[in-house]
Amino acid sequence: MVEKPITGTKKAFMTGNEVVAWAALAAKADIMFGYPITPQNEIMHYWTRLAPKFNREFLQTEDEISAGFTVCGAVQAGKKAFTATAGPGNVLMQEPFGMAEGMRLPTVAIIQQRGGPSSGTVVYSQQEVTLTTYGGNGEGHRIVYSTSTHQELFDYVIKAFNTAWKYRFPTFVLGDGYQAKMREPLEIYDPEEKGIELVPAKPLVGLPGSIGDEREPAHLCNIYSLEEELYEVVLKLAQAYEAVAPEIVEWDEKMCDDAEIIVVSHGVVSRAAYDAVGILRDEGIKVGYFRPITLRPFPEKQLREAIKRSGAKKMLIAESSYGQLMRLVRQEIYGETIEIHGLLMPGLGIVDSDIVAKAKSLL
């Protein structure tokens, strides 16, 4: 009898990458496929240290394309499989992620964003928003959680496996170089002891019963040779995605009711945004905080509602990229007349004083 990786709830002091490895263990992930890339390496390092103790498996593939496809294969065999990557690795994995989208495979990938455009830049950035939400040759039928703390990394990695297996859309946890390497305290726990039900994995191929007589065919296919066939498949995918999106979407909104400026941010930057909003409020400046937790599906209705309720005339989007979140927000709230301003700092960390100064310049 192999021991459970975590019993009860424990306080720990960890780096974000380790948190991911422990969360995947806690979520009963069976296997990780990976290829080394900074800043996610320690996810692999810790998974490979831990996996043998708890009868889990690991395969280092020859590259990221293989890592993505082996995850696609393993989930079809009924294994909770995942990978982790960053930057150019995320680019290479878009082919398998596209296949996962087309076949509705419950793949899980942790993306620790790094800077670009580049093949070799390893430092922090938030420049993989577009790639992770809409990368690949598909329509972005995927789920992307953007975390901001180590506690959230733990919680959302566990949730990502559940979401993937419940809804069968490829699911991503979007972190970044800071979250990967930063160290802070958090509580690690066994999810089932906390009453979190873990959605079981089950094989998608080789099912019992003869097709047509005893069961419907699985139709796991992502190659279509007729335009009409592809059209039908994509529309079905869109319909299925849009039907479940309201159940999946997550956001955090604070102090927006009377806000004149709404600060929108995601991921680690939202920590600075939250502090900045507090500082500005203390100075009597009416600022609100809005953070999409899911970047796909995007909390479009909730953001529109916050704009309407507050009557805010200005929005400030703060991100460590040159407008990737801004483009996402613009397309999602098309038609709103709120002025949109950006604090766009690709590669640079954003602190509260950056946001405070920018917000004041908009008054």
Next chain:
Amino acid sequence: MYFVYKNYNASVLGILGGVSSSNIIMERVVEAYVGEYASGKSEVAINRALELKEQSWEVTLVDLDTVEPFYTLRPLKALLEKKGITVVGWEAKETFGLGETGGLIKPAVRWVLKRSGCIIMDIGYGVHGAHTLNLVEGAYDDPHLKVLAVVNVARPMTATVGDIIDYVKHLGRVDGLVSNNHLGNDTTVEFVEQGHRVVLEAAESLGIPVVCAAVDERLREEVAKIDFAGVPVRYIKRYMPGAIW
């Protein structure tokens, strides 16, 4: 009784006593801090270097983190040099443009043991990091060298007595443990106390001493009631939160 000081020579007893001006360190200190990733090696090394500097020693702090430019001494180099410490390692701006190749060590590191005064080496990145001591010329022949493993029971891989024993055995030569139990800003006195007991027990089984307990200086008054079983306490000021890159 816990096994704390046995088999330690006079110079090491000097190290053990180095907490206040009443415990003047008489002989050159050469220490290499190794241990689990994110166990607190750099923080303990920086504080040790500053403590020795306060006692008027010439101090060289050596950055032996060869793996990645994250959470190393680099961003703090200028600050530490202002405080009178010689830092042998890259400054962040010197690695500008190197990308992933920025993981190379500064050539001067190889000859650092030829320098006079106290030498404190911060050796990054876990078990593999500990082996990089090989890169320092004469490291294992230096009569003063002590290899000290920094242990924090809040790190899940070194959370229990058994985990610490297994881990330290993988590090190669270790002459002593540093009991560095904390949860960052969430550290409590109870946590420090419980962690210290675990580290003492592991040290006893390993047959090596616990050379000191490192405690956030903000807890100085509160930890006064803890029985550290004769292990000296070093109060740590946290510099590393300013070293994210």
